[in-house]
Amino acid sequence: MRYRLIADGGALLDEGDGSAEMAGGALVVTPERGAVLRVAPGDVVEVQEPQPYVVQLLLADGARLELSRLGVMRTQLLAELSEARVADTEQVLLLDGVGTAEAFPGWVDGTPAELRLYDDALVIVPAAGLAEKLPYPFIQAVTTDSTGYTIGLSVPGRPPIAVGRLARRTSEFLDLLRARTAAAAGRTSHFLAALLPGLGPVALRSVAALLRDGLAAPRDALEAVEPGVFPALLEAACRPERVAGARKLLGLGQVWLGFKQTSSVQRAGSGAGPWRDPARPPVLDHDAHAGSFAPGLPGMFAAGMVSGFGGPFEGPFDTYGPGLAFGLLGLGAMGGGGYENGPHLPRQVFPHQPVTPAHTDYAALTDPADPDDPAVLAFLLCLTPSGRLVYEVLNAPDHATYVFTCRDTDQAAQLNRALDLLGFRVEGISADADSAASQYRKAAQRLPALRVLRERFQGRAIHTEGWEAQLAGLVD
Known part of the structure; x- marks a missing residue:
C-alpha cells in the first residue's frame, strides 16, 4: 500500500509505502519508516475516489489522506471504515437517538449516505458533508414522487430533503419512518394520558x-x-x-x-420462534405428511374453520372455539386431554409457545x-x-x-x-x-x-x- 498525507494548504506532509488497517476502532496507517498515523473514523468528513484505485479521505482538520495500491483489501477496508465512521460520527457529534437504529444505505440530496431510524429521530450520515439529526416532530411532511422511489422530507428552516436509491428497501424505509413517527406520537399521548x-x-x-x-x-x-x-x-x-x-x-x-x-x-421479543396468538393455532399445509389437518377438502375446511372462518366459534370461546369446531367436524370429542377418533390427529390443538412479542412498555x-x-x-x-x-x-x-x-x-x-x-x-x-x-x-x-x-x-x-x-x- 502507498500513502500520501497532504496538509490543508496543499503541502505534502509525508508519503511512502506501508500498511493500512482498521485497528482499535480507528484507521491506522503504518509506514515502513516514520510515525504511525491514526485516524478516528469520525474525523473522516468525506470519502472520494479521484482516480481509479485511489481512495482519498478528507479529514476534519482540512488535511487529505490518499491511499493507493490497496489491492484486494480495498473493498474490505472501505466497508469497515464506512461502518465505523457512522457509529463514531454519531457518538462524537452527540447525534445518536433513543433506542436501536435501523440502518438504510441510500442517497440524500445527491450524495451517498446512511440513514438511521431511531425511536425518536432520523439521523443522516452522508459520505460527504456534515451529519444531521431530524427529530420526528420536526419532519412536517413525507412525500414520494411519481415513481415512488424518491422520498421528500419537509423540515422547517432548511430546503426539502430528497432521499433516494434505497432500491428494494424504499417501501421498508418509508413504512418504518411513518411507523416510528406515529409510535413516537403514540407514546407521548399515552404518557400524557397517565398524567391527566x-x-x-x-x-x-x-x-x-x-x-x-x-x-x-x-x-x-x-x-x-x-x-x-x-x-x-x-x-x-x-x-x-x-x-x-x-x-x-x-x-x-x-x-x-x-x-x-x-x-x-421498546422491548424486543423473546422465545424460540415468532409469537402467535395462542387462541389461533397456525394453519399449516394440508398435505397428509406435513400438515395438522386431514388431506383434501375436509382438511381444508377444518383449517378454515379453526383459522377464523368458523362463525360461532369466534370471539368469546377463545381457545374452545377451535375445540368445538374440531368436534363438529368429526375430529373427535374434547376430553381426556386430546381429540380422539378423528380422521387426522392434530399435532398441537392448544399450542404452548413461551414467546413474548416485541412491544412498547408504556408503564x-x-x-x-x-x-x-x-x-x-x-x-x-x-x-x-x-x-x-x-x-x-x-x-x-x-x-x-x-x-x-x-x-x-x-x-x-x-x-x-x-x-x-x-x-x-x-x-x-x-x-x-x-x-x-x-x-x-x-x-x-x-x-x-x-x-x-x-x-x-x-x-x-x-x-x-x-x-x-x-x-x-x-x-x-
Missing part, C-alpha cells in the same frame, strides 16, 4: 399535539385547552425538591413546559425502574424581560439550571430545538471545549446546535441553598 387521567380524548389530543416529544408548549396554549392542564402537568412531573424553584420561574416571565423521552421503552414512561433516571425528561423554559432563557429540569435529581441569552420567542424556539438535537444532554454546553483533552472539542467545532448553545450560554445555577441568588445574578 381526567382529561377527555379530544382535549388530550390537543395537548399531545402541543407537547410533541422534545418541543415545549407555551403555558397559555396549554391552559387554553383547559385551565387545569398546565398546573396538573407541572404537579405530576415535578420532583418535591424542585417545586419551589418551578414556582419561582413561573413569576419571572413567559413560560413553556416540555417533555422529552430520553431512553427507549416505564411514567414508572421507571430507577426514579432518579426517568425515561421522560420534564422541563421548563422561561423567557425573562431581561433577555434570558432559563432551562430547568423538573424531574432529575442532579441537574443544574442553565441560563442563555435570548432576544425573543423565536430565539427561544431555536434554543429549544438545539437542546432537542443534543438529546437534552447538556454536559458539553459548559464543559471545556478548547483543550486537546476535551471530549467535546470536536462536537463544539462541528455541531451547529452545540455551537449555538455554547455561544449563548450565560451560566448555571446549582441547586443548593444559594440557588435563588445564583439565578438572580444570571437573569437580572
